[in-house]
Amino acid sequence: MACGKKGPPLPPLVKLPVAPADLVAERRGDTVDLQFTVPSTNTDGTRPANMSRAEVYAITAPKTVPPLTDEQLLKRGTRVGGVTVKAPKDPNETADADDPADEVDPPEGPGLDQGALARLAESLTEDMLQPVELPKDSKRSKGPLPGDDASGPLLSPPPTVVSRTYAAFGTSPRGRKGPLSRRIEVPLIAPPSPPSAPKIAYDERAVSLTWTPVAPGASVQAADTDDVLPSRPIGVTMPAIGYNVYDVTAPETAVKLTKSPVTAARFSDARIVWGERRCYVVRAAETVGGSTIESDATPRLCETLTDTFPPAAPKELKAIPSEGAINLIWEPNDEKDLAGYIVIRGVATGEMLEPITPSPIPETGLKDAVPAGVPYVYMVKAVDKAGNASPPSIRVVESARE
Numbered sequence: 001m002a003c004g005k006k007g008p009p010l011p012p013l014v015k016l017p018v019a020p021a022d023l024v025a026e027r028r029g030d031t032v033d034l035q036f037t038v039p040s041t042n043t044d045g046t047r048p049a050n051m052s053r054a055e056v057y058a059i060t061a062p063k064t065v066p067p068l069t070d071e072q073l074l075k076r077g078t079r080v081g082g083v084t085v086k087a088p089k090d091p092n093e094t095a096d097a098d099d100p101a102d103e104v105d106p107p108e109g110p111g112l113d114q115g116a117l118a119r120l121a122e123s124l125t126e127d128m129l130q131p132v133e134l135p136k137d138s139k140r141s142k143g144p145l146p147g148d149d150a151s152g153p154l155l156s157p158p159p160t161v162v163s164r165t166y167a168a169f170g171t172s173p174r175g176r177k178g179p180l181s182r183r184i185e186v187p188l189i190a191p192p193s194p195p196s197a198p199k200i201a202y203d204e205r206a207v208s209l210t211w212t213p214v215a216p217g218a219s220v221q222a223a224d225t226d227d228v229l230p231s232r233p234i235g236v237t238m239p240a241i242g243y244n245v246y247d248v249t250a251p252e253t254a255v256k257l258t259k260s261p262v263t264a265a266r267f268s269d270a271r272i273v274w275g276e277r278r279c280y281v282v283r284a285a286e287t288v289g290g291s292t293i294e295s296d297a298t299p300r301l302c303e304t305l306t307d308t309f310p311p312a313a314p315k316e317l318k319a320i321p322s323e324g325a326i327n328l329i330w331e332p333n334d335e336k337d338l339a340g341y342i343v344i345r346g347v348a349t350g351e352m353l354e355p356i357t358p359s360p361i362p363e364t365g366l367k368d369a370v371p372a373g374v375p376y377v378y379m380v381k382a383v384d385k386a387g388n389a390s391p392p393s394i395r396v397v398e399s400a401r402e
Helices: 070-076
Strands: 021-028 031-037 053-060 078-084 117-123 163-171 184-187 199-202 207-210 240-247 266-269 277-288 291-294 301-304 318-322 325-329 338-347 365-369 375-384 396-399
Touching (some): 031 163, 053 117, 240 266, 325 396
Parallel strands (some): 021 291
Antiparallel strands (some): 031 117, 053 163, 240 277, 375 396
């Protein structure tokens, strides 16, 4: 026999979406590009997520001990923007993680699919560069910060870099907020200058881009005389300048080609497809405190890839005589766009050689029926699918046997 105690009915459990994953904030010039993955599950592990929007907030504030709470970030920060997300018909109709995909109806309505990649952008203004005023109890306490140590060398503290902190969260159709994502800090220092407009060249193997390097924003002063050792910065991390290259053939969907900033002022793109139009921009990238700030883009540079590069000349051409014919053989070319071979022939006593194959042949050999005893000269050219012909092979002279 069971026993229990009566009490007021409990409110129904409110399902909320998990925090958006994979939040990224990348500064390019005076724009911060943001992206994150839209939640597809709730905090209790069920799906689909009970949400209809995803929002991004940001705050420009000094670092505090302890850090700002999520509530303080939302209260003192500003809304960057949001995206509409497809919502479930009934938030209480959910499936567990190990249930079949068709256990519940999929979310419906306008907006992004749950689990899709969301993109937003914020244009930085002068007001956003100024830290907000925080209540006194939110600022740094009188105690030392981790890492403060008066026993070491007395160095001036490094300059404080003002940062803007971003976080994202999902909201239910009734406006309830889910947990915040991880926070991303973006330094608000001046971005580096863009590099010079790149120069483009290409061959059958790759597209090559080159540009003039950008001078770093800070440098170590050189010694005035030769008898003084070079100076080294102490206590300050010097900014590192690299470069990111983008494919902007479709400007609305720029594709970063560099996995990480390259230090050399050059880049090679091995994606060769003849007839395609390619457009590129380059941005200088300065790394500060683990974050990368990009410059404005160089002017957009475009080129249509046209195959004007002939194949290599066929090698090892040999002529083997037989009764009433001369058999030609040669090594195959390895070009991927090879169309075939043109065989040219002439009488040894003459000066002109004429093609004896009206169109390129795919074989690496040919049997030529000719009168016996007459010496003939042969050469072979390789031809690609764009019609480019190679230089001729070596000349061989042979006569058919009777």
